[in-house]
Amino acid sequence: MKPESRLRTVLTKGLFAVTAECGPPKGAGPDAIRKKGDLLKGYVDSVNVTDNQTGVVRLSSLAACALLKGQGLDPVLQMVTRDRNRIALQSDVLGASALGIRNILCLTGDHQSFGNQPEAKGVFDLDSIQLIQTVRRMRDEGRIIGGEELTEPPQLFIGAVENPFADPVSYRVVRLAKKIKAGAEFIQTQCIYNLPRFREFMSQACDRGLDAQVYILGGITPLKSGRMAEYMANNVAGMDVPDEIITRMKAVPAKEQRQEGVKIAVETIHALREMKGVSGVHIMAIEWEEIVPQIVEQAGLFPRPPVQDE
Amino acid sequence: MKTNGHLNYAIFFCQRLDPSQDTNRRALEKELGSHIRFFPMPCTGRVEALHLMRALESGADKVYVVTCASSTCRYREGNARAKKRLEFAQGLIEEIGLERERLEILPISSPPPVSVDTMARELMGRETKLSPSPLR
């Protein structure tokens, strides 16, 4: 049986997809990933593995995806352009496909100055759009950059990220269109707390007919506390956390704030399910992966629909 | 006249503060000889870090830059520039182990004209922890 992307299957069948994110450990042990895989199995269609997120050295996304694949999950390989040149990137694309990984998310990545290796050379040989284009060409034409033919093309469902809340705001939908033009087939957005603003973004995207060209999964990050909400509002670039959300979180006693965060997440998912152009939800509960099953259940998305592998 | 243990002084000042400075400084110059040097400037904005360095290099233990009061500089920001340059020179001498306090900038305490003689005596009479420069 040829491995297929469960994510792609779910989306092409018109079902509301659920993906989650999983952060690898800062160490060489495979167990941490396996445990997270076990937690998520059955509750999500696919699992993203981050790629040295924030420039912090972690077990590689490629290796972690291979481990998750071994557990029967459908991993999404996140690949940033910060750390590898085009030789390494294209090579890893081939390697991922050979390991049965069927989804790739192409990103630029956070700048190296944020992480624990600030003196590292930031590579940025390609940007995320060039990477999308590269993977697409490798898959559909069987060629690498420069035109040389591959002996066997990779099989990958290609994704990208978009942040509807980043500057310049007016340009976000234009950028989305550009990613689609480059070859993106699915989009996972930055986490949503400002629903009206996200609605506006989706409305513009639909006006341009982009919803017919790409599958958009809305990002959700459950808040753990009022302080987390405040931190994200003030310290994380490209994040829009409305005051009402911060107030709502802080109004609740400390012990109950996590559940309030879950409530907000579930409400947001319900809103996404009703929104035109939104094909799924991407739950980024980094270092809180154990909360994902509860969120998926409360959002009415459990169990995941059975889909046949082709 | 009381001065601080035969310290050598260099005094840069705006000529506007004492239009008769040429005459008024002679008494002190005669009395103290090489222990005092006056540098009248068309504006303290003309003072450069290099002037301050050379003053120290040629034996000054303490260098004063006396400016017009803050908003009265005839060239608007001359005294502000002098302050920045003095601070720059302070950084440089600190790197070679000389005290920042050897360079000091201050606005004139009473409205001009003030005799440069009075000005200088007042400055030299001030208490200081500075010892003669290690360059001597």
Add this chain to the structure above:
Amino acid sequence: MITAERKPLSEIKESIAPYKKMLIVGCGSCVAECASGGEKEVGLLASALRMDAKKENRELELLEMTLDRQCVFEFIDQLTELVDEYDAVLSLGCGAGVQAVAEVFPRAIIVPALNTTFLGQTKESGLWLENCRGCGDCKLAYFAAVCPVTRCAKGLFNGPCGGSKNGNCEVDPETPCAWALIVTRLEESGRLDALATIHPPAQWSRQQGKGPRKIVREDQRI
């Protein structure tokens, strides 16, 4: 111009420690423009070094000089008669100048007093900003004269990324987001559709070369 900053005195002192008689040579071009290596700066550094030596009862003789440019033989040649009389040359030229001098006098000891930093502009008195990385493949025409290689921290040709905040870069909130500038400029001049183009990956070989790059112009050579 090429910008540079004076090395800390402690570092300069350490590299010239054995020398008692030195030529201290400035450059009247780029480093004079950025107030780090011109005639004035030669004077300042020489004064500081002399005072420092005197303080420590060390012998130090310095001859102060400034060449119009330190990267061109015709000017470096002005040192030819002098070099042998000195223990070493302390150069306030940029890295190009220091090395050009060293090539003309390979047996002399040439020591840098500056850390050469970047190619940039004098935005205002006392403020220098990097704006070119010498990539050898200038694309300013496509990006409204804002260089993404230099001014975008991630060098994106198809930016912006998702991190800019209030028009500033996520990496340094005091740095404008180059892509915010590009988008704004294109928008204001009615060229926003230019951004629909997907710019392909750069040819970095034009910047990296095969080691140090060179330009040969036969029409200019004798």
